[in-house]
Amino acid sequence: MTRQPAIEANGLKKAYGAVTVLAGIDLSVARGSVFALLGPNGAGKTTTVRILSTLTPPDAGDARVAGYDVVRDRPRVRRAISLTGQYAAVDEMQTGEENLCMMGRLAGLGRAGARGRARELLERFGLTDAARRTAGTYSGGMRRRFDLAAGLVGRPEVIFLDEPTTGLDPRSRQAMWDVVRGLAHDGVTVFLTTQYLEEADQLADRVAVVDGGRVVAEGTSGELKRQVAGERLDLVLTDAAAFAETARRLGGRLVHSDADRLTLGVATDGDAARVRALLDEIDPDRRAVRRFAVRGATLDDVFLALTSHQEAAQKETADV
Amino acid sequence: MSDAIVLTGRAVRLSRRNLDAVLTAMLLPVLLMFVFVYFFGGAIDTGTRTGYVTYVVPGVMLLCAGFGSASTAVTVTNDMAGGIIDRFRSLDVSGTALVAGHVAASVLRNAVATTIVFGVAFLIGFRPDAGPLDWLAVAGILLAFILAISWLSACFGLIARTPEAAGGFTFLMMFLPYPSSAFVPIDTMPDWLHGFAGHQPVTPVIAALRALLLDQPVGDSAWQALSWCGGILAVAVALSGVLFRRRTA
Numbered sequence: 174m175t176r177q178p179a180i181e182a183n184g185l186k187k188a189y190g191a192v193t194v195l196a197g198i199d200l201s202v203a204r205g206s207v208f209a210l211l212g213p214n215g216a217g218k219t220t221t222v223r224i225l226s227t228l229t230p231p232d233a234g235d236a237r238v239a240g241y242d243v244v245r246d247r248p249r250v251r252r253a254i255s256l257t258g259q260y261a262a263v264d265e266m267q268t269g270e271e272n273l274c275m276m277g278r279l280a281g282l283g284r285a286g287a288r289g290r291a292r293e294l295l296e297r298f299g300l301t302d303a304a305r306r307t308a309g310t311y312s313g314g315m316r317r318r319f320d321l322a323a324g325l326v327g328r329p330e331v332i333f334l335d336e337p338t339t340g341l342d343p344r345s346r347q348a349m350w351d352v353v354r355g356l357a358h359d360g361v362t363v364f365l366t367t368q369y370l371e372e373a374d375q376l377a378d379r380v381a382v383v384d385g386g387r388v389v390a391e392g393t394s395g396e397l398k399r400q401v402a403g404e405r406l407d408l409v410l411t412d413a414a415a416f417a418e419t420a421r422r423l424g425g426r427l428v429h430s431d432a433d434r435l436t437l438g439v440a441t442d443g444d445a446a447r448v449r450a451l452l453d454e455i456d457p458d459r460r461a462v463r464r465f466a467v468r469g470a471t472l473d474d475v476f477l478a479l480t481s482h483q484e485a486a487q488k489e490t491a492d493v
Numbered sequence: 494m495s496d497a498i499v500l501t502g503r504a505v506r507l508s509r510r511n512l513d514a515v516l517t518a519m520l521l522p523v524l525l526m527f528v529f530v531y532f533f534g535g536a537i538d539t540g541t542r543t544g545y546v547t548y549v550v551p552g553v554m555l556l557c558a559g560f561g562s563a564s565t566a567v568t569v570t571n572d573m574a575g576g577i578i579d580r581f582r583s584l585d586v587s588g589t590a591l592v593a594g595h596v597a598a599s600v601l602r603n604a605v606a607t608t609i610v611f612g613v614a615f616l617i618g619f620r621p622d623a624g625p626l627d628w629l630a631v632a633g634i635l636l637a638f639i640l641a642i643s644w645l646s647a648c649f650g651l652i653a654r655t656p657e658a659a660g661g662f663t664f665l666m667m668f669l670p671y672p673s674s675a676f677v678p679i680d681t682m683p684d685w686l687h688g689f690a691g692h693q694p695v696t697p698v699i700a701a702l703r704a705l706l707l708d709q710p711v712g713d714s715a716w717q718a719l720s721w722c723g724g725i726l727a728v729a730v731a732l733s734g735v736l737f738r739r740r741t742a
Contacts, residue, residue, distance in 0.1 A: 263577060307510070
């Protein structure tokens, strides 16, 4: 039983009308680990979470969560999980305490048990002072914590967090990270989605990068970072001819290309000798490159490096 | 079942915190009663000895019940459009339990509203001729009507995408009593309306309430009224289950 992964998905597909959202997602998440699904908006993160948490049935493929099939054993899966989405799933017109008591009773606790659990969770998430205020008056950070607390009422084995820190200020984000670390410490399996490389890096044991409804890379954040150099060398070229020539020389190594600004980006580790060698290689006459800058890789770079160059080029045209 | 009780408690708390909507549901029928009794009443000859106020009160009660029950549509749509529905679903709450909670709260709200409207009616001269058993029957029929209309509006709430759209159902319920004997006798209406006005669900409910309150022979109207309410309720319960599953699939 313990050998079985907490979450296992095979070939999940989902389309809404003509729009394919998931083009075949395979995942495996070990029990008691923190797993991050990293990807840009529209990559299929929320749809994946909704399928795994039984809210949306997949068109094809299958998934097991906590050992149960998400389509056939839906009630069992629901009892084993909790979902905290991007939108607060609480009653704004009820107080924090009333919300949690209600959810406790819906999760099958008795009146006293539900009240005790509510107090315990409010205390744990630093919301005791706000217990008697209606949830609608909570700040963004409080609301996320409260929403997460609401999901924990039924003591789930697996917790889904859909973009838990999107839109939060740095302090609230930090508080949320501490909460997630606390959950991991308690031995619950946490499956979170995020747009932030740093968040995945900070929290997750393993990270899967999704793009266009597919997993394009998976591994520990260290492994992923080794696939993508940690930094990017930006080159500003002197003119269009130099731009074209340099782009040709760099070929598949390009992670960024902006013809209007005559700018090209290449992955690098920032090592001086290697940067110098690269500059010599692409610009032996020392005329094509006007300026250069080395900066930290962004999530865009990760995606561009992880998806094939051709796909990336197509995506850029599609975005325009 | 216990889910439905927990959700009833919730719906009642939500109603209490949304007092302005509850007040509107009470004030509007009272104001309409004033309009009918004082503005139109003098000109309307209903052929009864007891005065127009006594004629019109059953209609006003129905308007009040219909209007108040229709607000169930809005509360249901609010739930379906908000994030809370995902939480309920992940707690494996059934659509029937959720709707039952809203309907139960609607019945309680309307019981309070109806009592107040009756109180105001007494103050302006409503003098019914009903014994305790008659009153019990009046309460029973109103309850059945409120229950049926509340559940039916919950179905509209499951169809509507926005609370504003769901509010449209309130208008339907506001107008349904007019082409009936609620405010004026049906034979004063044009012939083409008789068919609808004589056979729509509101008419037997009005007839039964009026007969019970004025101690007149009830005839078949009570059974017709209860059959209509029972039928509407049965259809609405089944329909809401289907709509909830479709909406959340």
